[in-house]
Amino acid sequence: MKQIKTAGGQDLREMFNAATTWLEKSVSDIDALNVFPVPDGDTGTNMLLTMRSAIDEAYLAPDHSASAVAQSLAKGALMGARGNSGVILSQIWSGLAQGMADKEAFSGKDLAEALDKAAQKAYQGLSNPVEGTILTVIKQATAAAQKQADSDESDLLSVMEAAVEAAAQAVADTPTLLPVLKEAGVVDAGGQGLYTILEGALYYLRGEIELIQLRKPIMVASSIPLPSRIQQTFQSEVPYGYCTEFIVKGKELSVDKVRVKLQKKGESLIVVGDDATVRVHIHTLDPGNVIHYATSLGTLHKVSMRNMDEQLQDFMEMQKERMPSVDMAIVAVVSGDGLAEVFSSLGVAIVVSGGQTMNPSTKDILQAVESVSADKVIILPNNKNIVLTANQVHSLTKKSVKVVPAKTIPQGVAALLAFDYEADFDENAKIMGKALSTVRSVEITRAVRSTKLGGLEIKKKQAIGLLDDDLVAVGDSIPDCLHQVLERIDMDEAEVVTIYYGADIQLTDAEKVSASIREKYPHMQVEIVNGGQPHYDYIVSIE
Amino acid sequence: MTIKIVTDSTADISPQIARELGITVVPVYVRFGDKMYRDGVEIGWDEFYERLTKGSVHPSTSQPMPSDFADVYSKLSKEADAIVSIHVSKKMSGTYNSALQGREMAGVSSRVQVIDSLVVSMGLGLITMMAARLAKAGESLQTVLSEVKQAIPNIRVIGVFDTLKYLALGGRIGKARALVGGLLHVKPMITMRDGELVPAGLARTRAMAVERLVQMVKTTFNVQEVGIVHSTTPDEAYSLKERIGSIVSEELIHIARLGPALGVHAGPGTLILALRKSVEPVGVGNP
Numbered sequence: 153m154k155q156i157k158t159a160g161g162q163d164l165r166e167m168f169n170a171a172t173t174w175l176e177k178s179v180s181d182i183d184a185l186n187v188f189p190v191p192d193g194d195t196g197t198n199m200l201l202t203m204r205s206a207i208d209e210a211y212l213a214p215d216h217s218a219s220a221v222a223q224s225l226a227k228g229a230l231m232g233a234r235g236n237s238g239v240i241l242s243q244i245w246s247g248l249a250q251g252m253a254d255k256e257a258f259s260g261k262d263l264a265e266a267l268d269k270a271a272q273k274a275y276q277g278l279s280n281p282v283e284g285t286i287l288t289v290i291k292q293a294t295a296a297a298q299k300q301a302d303s304d305e306s307d308l309l310s311v312m313e314a315a316v317e318a319a320a321q322a323v324a325d326t327p328t329l330l331p332v333l334k335e336a337g338v339v340d341a342g343g344q345g346l347y348t349i350l351e352g353a354l355y356y357l358r359g360e361i362e363l364i365q366l367r368k369p370i371m372v373a374s375s376i377p378l379p380s381r382i383q384q385t386f387q388s389e390v391p392y393g394y395c396t397e398f399i400v401k402g403k404e405l406s407v408d409k410v411r412v413k414l415q416k417k418g419e420s421l422i423v424v425g426d427d428a429t430v431r432v433h434i435h436t437l438d439p440g441n442v443i444h445y446a447t448s449l450g451t452l453h454k455v456s457m458r459n460m461d462e463q464l465q466d467f468m469e470m471q472k473e474r475m476p477s478v479d480m481a482i483v484a485v486v487s488g489d490g491l492a493e494v495f496s497s498l499g500v501a502i503v504v505s506g507g508q509t510m511n512p513s514t515k516d517i518l519q520a521v522e523s524v525s526a527d528k529v530i531i532l533p534n535n536k537n538i539v540l541t542a543n544q545v546h547s548l549t550k551k552s553v554k555v556v557p558a559k560t561i562p563q564g565v566a567a568l569l570a571f572d573y574e575a576d577f578d579e580n581a582k583i584m585g586k587a588l589s590t591v592r593s594v595e596i597t598r599a600v601r602s603t604k605l606g607g608l609e610i611k612k613k614q615a616i617g618l619l620d621d622d623l624v625a626v627g628d629s630i631p632d633c634l635h636q637v638l639e640r641i642d643m644d645e646a647e648v649v650t651i652y653y654g655a656d657i658q659l660t661d662a663e664k665v666s667a668s669i670r671e672k673y674p675h676m677q678v679e680i681v682n683g684g685q686p687h688y689d690y691i692v693s694i695e
Numbered sequence: 696m697t698i699k700i701v702t703d704s705t706a707d708i709s710p711q712i713a714r715e716l717g718i719t720v721v722p723v724y725v726r727f728g729d730k731m732y733r734d735g736v737e738i739g740w741d742e743f744y745e746r747l748t749k750g751s752v753h754p755s756t757s758q759p760m761p762s763d764f765a766d767v768y769s770k771l772s773k774e775a776d777a778i779v780s781i782h783v784s785k786k787m788s789g790t791y792n793s794a795l796q797g798r799e800m801a802g803v804s805s806r807v808q809v810i811d812s813l814v815v816s817m818g819l820g821l822i823t824m825m826a827a828r829l830a831k832a833g834e835s836l837q838t839v840l841s842e843v844k845q846a847i848p849n850i851r852v853i854g855v856f857d858t859l860k861y862l863a864l865g866g867r868i869g870k871a872r873a874l875v876g877g878l879l880h881v882k883p884m885i886t887m888r889d890g891e892l893v894p895a896g897l898a899r900t901r902a903m904a905v906e907r908l909v910q911m912v913k914t915t916f917n918v919q920e921v922g923i924v925h926s927t928t929p930d931e932a933y934s935l936k937e938r939i940g941s942i943v944s945e946e947l948i949h950i951a952r953l954g955p956a957l958g959v960h961a962g963p964g965t966l967i968l969a970l971r972k973s974v975e976p977v978g979v980g981n982p
Contacts, residue, residue: 309729310728310729313728313729317752317753360757362760362761363757363789366758366789366792366793367789494879497879498879498881498897565879568897569881569896569897569898569899570896571896571897572896573893573894573895573896574895647899647900647902647903648899648900650879677900679879679880681879695899
């Protein structure tokens with residue numbers, strides 16, 4: 153087993169020099185992930201520029217001790233920091249330098265301690281730390297590094313490996329922590345950047361410089377399935393203003409005082425530094441005001457102001473180009489969070505909310521059709537009453553639109569599963585249309601009033617059962633009604649029963665229903681899904 | 696003229712076939728934490744899948760080093776006039792580049808042809824086996840190369856996955872990312888186009904997915920040779936062989952185990968079907 157006990161200043165510099173090269177290769181990929189705090193698509197670039205400035209300074213270090221090189225890296229990072237993630241990165245460096253103070257070389261344990269300082273520093277710089285970002289990634293990496301450092305067999309390499317592995321997991325988890333990432337269908341850009349840097353450093357430590365030359369960093373995949381809805385997310389009317397950055401040099405400056413003073417002047421405020429040099433990053437609508445205050449403190453350096461709304465426009469263009477080059481997209485009408493997730497996970501580009509008793513308007517569906525990146529759009533209405541609405545859309549748009557007339561949720565799912573990646577638009581509409589008849593749909597709900605329908609006497613609030621949209625059963629209990637409907641189906645021919653239980657049903661009840669179906673039809677595979685749909689207590693698909 | 700055929704361990708060629716046909720297989724590295732193994736040489740398959748599913752460390756892979764190729768090329772060039780080195784799609788792995796570098800390191804560039812197969816697993820395996828048979832039969836380098844080049848676009852590879860978790864963990868999911876399946880236990884199917892993994896669709900159950908593999912063999916004209924590769928389900932592989940045995944003669948169907956190099960990314964419960972169809976359309980050309 154390869155072991156590395158300690159590394160000195162030269163190794164520290166070369167490690168992160170290699171890491172910067174590694175980062176450089178993924179700058180455009182990281183830029184494309186950037187949606188938080190402002191989707192301006194420059195995170196990768198900013199982190200790279202910050203790292204470059206740090207490395208340049210590291211070559212000017214007074215000696216080759218780890219302490220001196222780390223100090224220089226921190227100084228260079230602070231001077232060259234750009235953007236939110238750049239400034240946070242510079243804080244990480246500042247913490248690492250503190251942790252390595254007075255050290256000729258550093259061990260695995262030293263690295264873990266320095267990372268801890270770095271994580272603390274990173275959080276301190278922000279007035280309002282948000283999880284699911286680079287902060288969470290440094291925190292998790294640190295925790296793993298410390299755990300490894302405490303074990304008996306720890307060496308520098310194993311500590312770094314533990315940190316990198318935890319960083320990857322933390323990046324994958326960012327969409328679970330930060331809703332805007334989940335909506336946009338991406339992992340956090342700054343977190344990915346930090347992971348890439350750590351990974352590059354690890355390759356250097358392992359002696360795998362060749363890998364850095366030949367390969368390209370891989371973007372971490374999210375730990376939860378993400379819909380690709382990037383286009384929708386940014387239709388915000390709120391202006392983002394100007395990303396304003398500068399360094400103030402003066403005497404007896406107070407980082408805390410500056411932070412308090414600027415707190416209300418904008419968003420994404422970061423104030424870091426010491427009593428002689430303070431770096432400020434803020435997104436503000438009135439940069440003049442901020443600059444005016446800053447000039448009263450001392451001299452200004454490296455002043456930068458960027459119009460973020462303009463950047464956003466460029467970013468949107470870039471995203472459009474980067475969208476997968478599918479010429480076809482599917483829009484589906486679904487209600488219930490669980491069902492929406494099912495449809496998204498099966499490849500639907502946009503889910504329009506709606507269903508029984510809450511039909512969407514033609515305009516709602518049209519908007520979804522217009523906002524997908526493809527010119528050919530297939531609509532799945534998933535409800536009899538919405539088929540007509542969906543049919544109106546084609547005359548209102550320049551895009552080619554086809555409606556696959558799914559009248560129930562199970563039909564919609566069957567149509568999606570039949571989608572053929574090799575087939576063209578017309579063919580797919582046909583294939584999906586054909587698939588509608590491969591599934592039987594059972595829906596159980598409650599009667600809203602007493603009535604007589606299809607020869608059945610129904611009392612208000614009784615359970616009623618529909619088979620392929622026709623009322624066929626009425627019962628006093630929901631399970632009883634469901635079984636009545638199932639008896640009308642030739643279950644010998646079927647293989648899978650999928651039970652989507654509604655918003656008013658508890659999992660335990662759904663499990664009881666599922667068990668009773670398994671008992672009666674032992675040859676079938678039964679799955680339970682939390683559909684979360686209103687109105688229908690159960691929607692059951694039989695395939 | 697003596698021609699030697701080289702491939703990498705992602706071809707999933709069994710040691711027995713490699714020996715019979717004289718194919719040199721350069722192993723890919725599999726890494727668990729800080730321990731590095733050479734695929735098929737230093738880590739066995741059962742042990743590998745056991746650790747993949749139960750171990751705490753998720754393994755990763757790295758391509759063979761240029762020096763690994765240089766060693767192989769230097770050694771083989773002593774006994775052969777030419778070397779044809781056929782590898783996993785360069786869009787999926789750095790192996791191809793590593794082979795090019797190895798060729799230079801060994802100083803035998805003029806005698807080594809490095810070819811990107813655009814596929815992986817038995818897709819690559821079938822091309823390599825065909826090349827090795829031609830080489831063994833004493834065909835010229837020109838014939839071997841032109842046959843290989845014609846075979847590449849006539850390879851189909853399609854896989855059924857139990858989960859895309861492992862592909863996602865390895866970051867190899869590429870354009871097939873659209874298939875996540877999510878809440879339903881659907882079985883994702885992935886194929887290869889232009890050297891990349893692309894979605895082939897979703898099947899509601901495993902049985903329906905296997906049925907689609909059978910259909911693919913049925914609907915492809917003039918299938919020459921088939922590879923069935925499984926990671927942990929030998930029975931399923933043998934029953935698939937039986938089912939297509941009526942379409943393709945049995946000695947042309949090879950069953951192989953998905954080696955660790957790909958197993959890392961595919962996971963347990965993966966079933967891959969690779970087929971090579973004839974270059975000529977049916978009814979055209981001489982038999």
